[in-house]
Amino acid sequence: MFLKRVNATGNQMMNNNDSSMDMYSSSYKPHQGISFMSMMQSSNNTTARGIHKQKKMQSTRSASIISSSSTIKRFVSNTNTSRLLKKNDTVLINVDDEMALLQSVDPQLQGKLGKVIAVRGDEIEVELVNDEDREEDDWDCFAINSPLPKTVNIPSFCVCLEDRVLKTRLTNA
Numbered sequence: 001m002f003l004k005r006v007n008a009t010g011n012q013m014m015n016n017n018d019s020s021m022d023m024y025s026s027s028y029k030p031h032q033g034i035s036f037m038s039m040m041q042s043s044n045n046t047t048a049r050g051i052h053k054q055k056k057m058q059s060t061r062s063a064s065i066i067s068s069s070s071t072i073k074r075f076v077s078n079t080n081t082s083r084l085l086k087k088n089d090t091v092l093i094n095v096d097d098e099m100a101l102l103q104s105v106d107p108q109l110q111g112k113l114g115k116v117i118a119v120r121g122d123e124i125e126v127e128l129v130n131d132e133d134r135e136e137d138d139w140d141c142f143a144i145n146s147p148l149p150k151t152v153n154i155p156s157f158c159v160c161l162e163d164r165v166l167k168t169r170l171t172n173a
Contacts, residue, residue: 075160082156084169085124089116091159093126105154114159117151124159127151 075092078084085091093109100107114126127150161169 074163076163076166077157077160078166078170080170080173081159081161081166082122084161084166084173085116085119085156085159087116087118089165090114090129090162091116091126093154094158094160096158099155099158105158106152109152109154114152116159119156122156123153124156125151125153126159 073090077094091114093112093114095105095107095110099105100110109128113129115129116124117127118125
């Protein structure tokens with residue numbers, strides 16, 4: 001915040017680096033036309049708008065990851081998801097950062113859709129669904145040159161079920 005120093009003749013002098021400024025003296029007045037509260041309100045409004053835009057962008061990004069050309073499906077993970085999985089379920093693969101860093105699960109699988117082929121305890125076999133009809137806005141040269149296999153074995157806690165399927169199975173359990 002800039003303060004204007006007003007001398008006895010009424011002339012204004014900008015003085016931001018002066019350590020001897022006394023903010024409580026009558027010769028210092030806040031910048032004309034802009035109060036501290038209005039500056040705080042405008043900064044809060046722009047921050048809120050930035051957060052709103054960021055959330056809106058994130059939500060559209062996640063929707064485009066799991067949407068086809070005509071429908072949007074919402075996938076949810078729950079602590080009980082791994083025990084509710086069944087053969088032929090459509091799942092969304094979710095690889096967290098720790099699993100990717102440890103290279104336990106291929107990080108390229110993040111956000112991919114698949115169908116459950118087999119459930120073997122804590123591990124499931126998933127057949128990846130072709131996602132050529134989805135729009136991809138990030139071109140990863142490595143991903144283009146190294147195609148993913150058709151079926152993968154991943155831990156059951158790395159998948160999310162469709163919300164309506166999870167809800168019905170939780171109510172029936």
